[in-house]
Amino acid sequence: MAGTSAASSRSDAVRNRRLLLDAAAAMFAEHGVEVSIGEIAQRAGVGKGTVFRHFSSKDELLAAIMLGLLGELNDTGGALLAADDAGLALRRFMTACVETFVRDRAFCETVGRPSLQHAQVREAIHRLCEVAEALTARARQEGAVRPGITGIDVVLLVSGIQHTAEPLLAAEPEAWRRYLELAIDGITTDTGRALPHPPPRHLPLAETGATAASPGAPDPGGDPPRARRPAP
Amino acid sequence: MAGTSAASSRSDAVRNRRLLLDAAAAMFAEHGVEVSIGEIAQRAGVGKGTVFRHFSSKDELLAAIMLGLLGELNDTGGALLAADDAGLALRRFMTACVETFVRDRAFCETVGRPSLQHAQVREAIHRLCEVAEALTARARQEGAVRPGITGIDVVLLVSGIQHTAEPLLAAEPEAWRRYLELAIDGITTDTGRALPHPPPRHLPLAETGATAASPGAPDPGGDPPRARRPAP
Amino acid sequence: MAGTSAASSRSDAVRNRRLLLDAAAAMFAEHGVEVSIGEIAQRAGVGKGTVFRHFSSKDELLAAIMLGLLGELNDTGGALLAADDAGLALRRFMTACVETFVRDRAFCETVGRPSLQHAQVREAIHRLCEVAEALTARARQEGAVRPGITGIDVVLLVSGIQHTAEPLLAAEPEAWRRYLELAIDGITTDTGRALPHPPPRHLPLAETGATAASPGAPDPGGDPPRARRPAP
Amino acid sequence: MAGTSAASSRSDAVRNRRLLLDAAAAMFAEHGVEVSIGEIAQRAGVGKGTVFRHFSSKDELLAAIMLGLLGELNDTGGALLAADDAGLALRRFMTACVETFVRDRAFCETVGRPSLQHAQVREAIHRLCEVAEALTARARQEGAVRPGITGIDVVLLVSGIQHTAEPLLAAEPEAWRRYLELAIDGITTDTGRALPHPPPRHLPLAETGATAASPGAPDPGGDPPRARRPAP
């Protein structure tokens, strides 16, 4: 019903997109990926249809938020490459990463999982690993981390740190610092002994049918590759 | 007691119960707690109703599986208390824990989360923390772990290790050993510096209002305690 | 598994039937016809299958109980036919009826409803109406009830009295006496004015396909004939 | 408020809501509260989900219908308070009530039962009792009803009248008039004898623990308060 005059459709849309991203970011952060589109729309003060006008699916919306956060981390990491103290830079990068994880439930559920369907998110995670690798390499050369530690290790660790601290966070929001410190100690101290498993070369990010899976056999039972356990 | 009940004596029922537990264990392990009762029943080769004959709800079934796994770990930990080398005993306990986590997606989603509704599971986790504390205390006295590390730290860490390695496991099922080693190095090496956050006193396990819930924080709107981030 | 010797199968069965009838009577009385077979079996201390050995369906079991109660009322009514004071006899019959209704939730839900499928129950209700008619006729002749009141009226009224008092019974178990008195006053006092609707000739008891309904058209949408209400 | 909400403004939604209410009213009237949401949706020609868009649960839908009917009766009663002939006004009120009961199976199953969970429905029934009391009081002063008859008596009686006539209604839709007349005669004629039970003070409407529930009777095992009969 037209409504308040011949509204400036363009700027309205821009504003709505902003409202939507903010609302979705907050809701995903608080409630995780399971939050319903309806709740996000309500928080944004728009209709549910508007969500789908701006984002073709819930996954796209989620991806947009995640890309924003990943972008921030990539920027942070990039800036830290210019720091003098490589060890401190790495520590700051890891701190920034854990803070992001700790703040955002959906980020935890999305990043570092092999079930990532979204190409751009995979790409951004890949870049994050590269940034982490660059920072780690500098720290390695400086002797600030033990040999064999890679950027992927670092990215995986920050995700794990959040998970470690998770049960405590409601009562003690800063508890993650304890486990970050432990992890940094773990990758810093050179015990002389080699780690029992070679460093990961790359982060395997699931693809629905890319290289290996022939399109004719799309894994009908389909599921994120996980779990073994032989029948007992 | 509820649901799990005593013995069903009849041989076919026992067999079906076994089939059911195995199927549920496998499905929960592979697909996590979200797997549907229908799929479990199908895998077990029984009707949906049969699941509910043996377990009064999906939660009871899940709890039965989780209690089994937690029981195994508790037994393992208990046995290791008799070992000579306390440091090695702790390592073996942590290894056993991570192996369980790594094998079982639902275990990861259930244990160490603050949203545990099931009293017996909470109790078993509590016992796991006590076993971990006993093992850790011995290792601490022996100097095998740095001061201030507690059993709860250990339990939280093994959960985090699984999470850290998770993206690699499909391609490299033993990758968790790398991160377990890092974590053990982290809690072993005494850097002299104190950790930035005091050790956790207890694992906060959600309760609907039972014993511990302070009357001042009734959380009426109810939600898994999680997430910060004020509205932007 | 034979068990405790070569049990006297005959007397066992008799005993079980008794246990079952008592348990079913109590459960139907307390919880109404919706009570589950499982609960009845449990209360009787027998297996669910035993219920179906003795009664081919839940309806048969229900009918057996109802027939017992109806039989008692018929006997009571029959005995009262020999009483001197016909008015008092009728009052006593009605009192006995209401007491039965008030004691038994399933009796209320079953008797006097047009949805009675069970031939023997229909027959017993029919007999109850005849007994009521005999008592009423005597009272009418004696001038103890106004003209035009029939046995069917009486049977319908006692059912209605229970229903009237129902909401009060939990708090005041004897409240039905108030409404029984009102009803008796209603059928006793001759106002001189004729009642606005002719006395019912017979109690229409539903049949699933007896006389009218051709077996080829078994009322597929099937439902107790009830309710009109044109679209408003 | 809940569920029913304000206006839906959009014309198709309004139309569907209307269709839904009509369909639900008809189905509840015909088949009682046990009718399934699926059947209601089908009758309305909408999807099952649409029902839940308009009403947050089956209970809310039922309550909406019941509140409508109770509202009509309350309005009718209120208007009759202005009538000259208080006795006639009461008769007309009772007639309107019975007509509503007789038309609607769910209304019978809902109103006057102690198992009412819905606060607004309880409230509306309470108001109905007040209206009935006002009408009855006027009739009492006028000598049109015998002493001691209350509004609650009247409300209970109309419910009982429906129940009395129920078995006849399919064959003789107006048969209730006979029993209404009897009931009116019962409460009109002053026999001089006091009724055997004191008039009900209030209609006990089940509450989960709200206002009136005496702390001494918390009914922990929970069950619709009903049934006596000790275990045999």
Next chain:
DNA sequence: CATGAATGAGGCTTCATTCAT
């Protein structure tokens, strides 16, 4: 004969997504 295990249809409810207004 008795048991209680298994079945499976059917009920309520949620939610991503589509589409008429």
Next chain:
DNA sequence: CATGAATGAAGCCTCATTCAT
């Protein structure tokens, strides 16, 4: 463009009845 109404698949759970032990 925005809206929010409609959809329908899917999930959990109950229970009368059948049947292997």
